[in-house]
Amino acid sequence: MRDVDGRRRDLAAMIAPLQRALVAAEQPVLRAHSLSMWGYVVLDALDGQPVRTQAALAEAIGADKSRIIGVLDDLEAEGLLERPRDPADRRARLVSITAQGRRRRAAVQAEIQRGEDRLLARLAPADREALLRALAVLADESQKLD
């Protein structure tokens, strides 16, 4: 893929403004549902499977382990997740999403994806499919590099 003047742009240079726009579009949705960005990311990561330790959770979402504690406190206070002590290792906490957390996450995600769909509508259907497929691969791949 070449630019107008014939050179390829950096991946990062194309992704950065897109990322900024997506995050900006998410803010009002998150606010409407009383979730912080990190709160949403945590719920997103927990939905699917719970996690053994908070450190593992932090690493999975690319956050600092000392920073997510406040996020977990808030989510727990709102009843969106539970984190009882692991009876097998009382140092660790078994973090898992609650039914209410699942509902909240689903509602937010539906709204966010409605917004994203408006952007994706600009693409040819085949390109759209390829984009999502490629991003899924690259996202997984780049996780491993960290």
Add this chain to the structure above:
Amino acid sequence: MRDVDGRRRDLAAMIAPLQRALVAAEQPVLRAHSLSMWGYVVLDALDGQPVRTQAALAEAIGADKSRIIGVLDDLEAEGLLERPRDPADRRARLVSITAQGRRRRAAVQAEIQRGEDRLLARLAPADREALLRALAVLADESQKLD
């Protein structure tokens, strides 16, 4: 595109880790060429066409206008760009990249893209083309939303 468990992931959720990995990969390259991330972004924006005012430049790259001044100072001190006063409006400065700046930018970009190519190699050629095409469209599109 559906996830393993049948649901689509948010665009932002896939892009964020990718973005982090790309930025992390750029750091050593930039350091080796004595450029800051913003410095590189500025050179990137200036290559192609110069720009009428610094405020316009700042907006084009999604930076704060009060923050890019130091970046411009550094780049100018290294001879990578010039910013004489506009004789037609002596308040404004005509920022343009120098030949040396162009060379520096090209060298850095070549290295960065070599790294990105290793990631892109994971994709089927058709998907790779579609990804770059789609990102170019979305990047331009999301610029307009800001």
Add this chain to the structure above:
DNA sequence: GCATACGATATGCAGGTGCTTATTATCTGC
């Protein structure tokens, strides 16, 4: 010509981030 607007610049504040260190409770190897 004078009031007003505008471009570049400096500065200060609030918030967010990664990183580091320390503390406490708990586990595990020996």
Add this chain to the structure above:
DNA sequence: GCAGATAATAAGCACCTGCATATCGTATGC
């Protein structure tokens, strides 16, 4: 049972960012 490792947590530091404000030189409308 004790020494050393590990999980969660708190707290501090350095940095970056967006945002707001102030200054100064310059342009422009009237």
